[in-house]
Amino acid sequence: MSTTFYTGRAERTMAAAMAEQHKAAAEAQRAETALRLFQVQREHELAADELAERRAARRRADRRAARAERSAQLSRALARVPDWLLSALWAAVIVAPITLAWRAQQAFAVTTLHVPAGWSWLFPLAVEAGAWVCAFEAHRRARRGAPIGSLLTWMWLLSGIAAGIQLGHATTDYGPVAGVALAAMSLLGVLLHHIRSTVDRAAVEGRTSAELRRAAWRRVRFPRLSWAAASIAAARGAGITADQAWTAAWTDRYGVGPDSSRRDRSLARVIVRHQHKADREAARNGGLVIVGGVILPVTVPVLESAGIAAPPTVDTVSEVPADESETGIVQAQLPEKTAQLLIKVRSAVAAGELPARPSASAIRAMFKGASETASDVRDLIRKEAA
Incomplete structure (x- = not known):
């Protein structure tokens, strides 16, 4: 629909009104655009502030975690200090007799065997080191849970040989007291290392100190039965426990278990001895x-x-009728x-x-x-x- 103007003045008035209207619409559009730009900018600023705050919070949390970790590490280190000191003490008391025995063997090689001083260290290495190789290998295998085998037996055998050599040459050179003392040095270091290894192995296996004391007292009080129990355990392998081997050793020797009284053990030994004779006689007679x-x-x-x-x-x-066979x-x-x-x-x-x-x-x-x-x-x- 078109508008018809009859005078120029009315046309100009209408055009001015339309121009004002377009101008107002443009101003409103610019204002709206500016408002939107301001809102977007504000949102970006808020997002940037929020991101910065999150980063700062993360850095603070990381710093707190780092401080907590350092504090925990320090606490653990301080908690291990007694163990380190105890290990250092064990090392000192183990190394001290080794050093004394080593020096004595080295001096014997120089003065008595006339080994050159530059090569004299080979003699204590050959005599003393064998037992220590067996000791450390047994300790290493025990920590890994591997079987020790006969390493402990060879350890004590080799340390006994070293102690015998110490006893012989020190007695000859310095007297029996020196011989006994130096022989004890050859055994003392191995004994202390064996005690520490036994305690560590018991801790890994979950054995209590009471069980360790009982086992030690058994070896001291009943050496023959302890040896017999160890032999039974070695013969039967992993299918028998230490307590079962101990009971079997008692039964083998006394005829009754360790729970029996002394009177019962005494009577049982007599019964077993006579029964053994009767069984031997029956075996000879084909019974x-x-x-x-x-x-x-x-x-x-x-x-x-x-x-x-x-x-x-x-x-x-x-396969033979009863009247033709009696066996x-x-x-x-x-x-x-x-x-x-x-x-x-x-x-x-x-x-x-x-x-x-x-x-x-x-x-x-x-x-x-x-x-x-x-x-x-x-x-x-x-x-x-x-």
């Missing part, structure tokens, strides 16, 4: 045989204990539990874990089970030994 690695009597009697009826049938395992193996048809326990008890008796005439309580202590079954097996074993 014992080896079946599957287990020593068994030639005839197994039928169970007829009080209150228990004998099995209905008996199978004779023999056939007669196997009774026992109840399943009794037969299984009888085999276990025979194996334990053959292995030395039980005496030749075990009691029902000893059988139950080792294999558990019902008291009646243990009593039946006890009667069978006693009849076999009769």
Whole structure:
């Protein structure tokens, strides 16, 4: 729709109004644009301030974490100071006898063996170092959880040889007191290192100080039984614990376990000695045989204990009629539990874990089970030994 102006003045008035209107619209647009630019700029400034604040907070947190880490490291270091001091003390008391023994061996090589001074260090190296190589290798393997094997045995053997050499030459040169003192120096360093290694190994294995004291007292109070227990553990490998080996050593020597009284041990030794003679006599007369690695009597009697009826049938395992052979193996048809326990008890008796005439309580202590079954097996074993 077009507008028609009849006078020029009206047309000019209308054009001026439209120009003012366009100018006002342009000003409003510029104001709006400026406002938007200001808002965007403000948002950018706020975002920059927020980012700077986050960075500053992160730096403060990093500094706090670093301070906390340094404080923790310092605390840990201070907490380890007693251990370091104790390790330094151990090192000092271990190295001191080594140094004295080394110097004595070196002087002996120069004065008595007439080894040149520049080569005299080879003699103590050859004599003393072997035991220490075994000691440190055993310690290294124990820390890694590897088996030690015979390293400790060789350690003590080599240190004993070194002590013997020290005793001989020092006694000859300076007298018996000096000989004993220098021999003790050769053993003292190895002994102290072995004590420290034993304590560390016990800590790794979770053994308490009470268990260590008990083991040490066993070695001092019962050296033969300790040696026997170690031999049993070495022969059977990882399938036996130290307490089981200790009990087996007692049973092997006394016929009863370590829980028995002194009177029972004394009586049991007499019983075992006479039973051993009787078993040797039975073996010479053909009354014992080896079946599957287990020593068994030639005839197994039928169970007829009080209150228990004998099995209905008996199978004779023999290729020769009864009237033609007197040494056939007669196997009774026992109840399943009794037969299984009888085999276990025979194996334990053959292995030395039980005496030749075990009691029902000893059988139950080792294999558990019902008291009646243990009593039946006890009667069978006693009849076999009769």
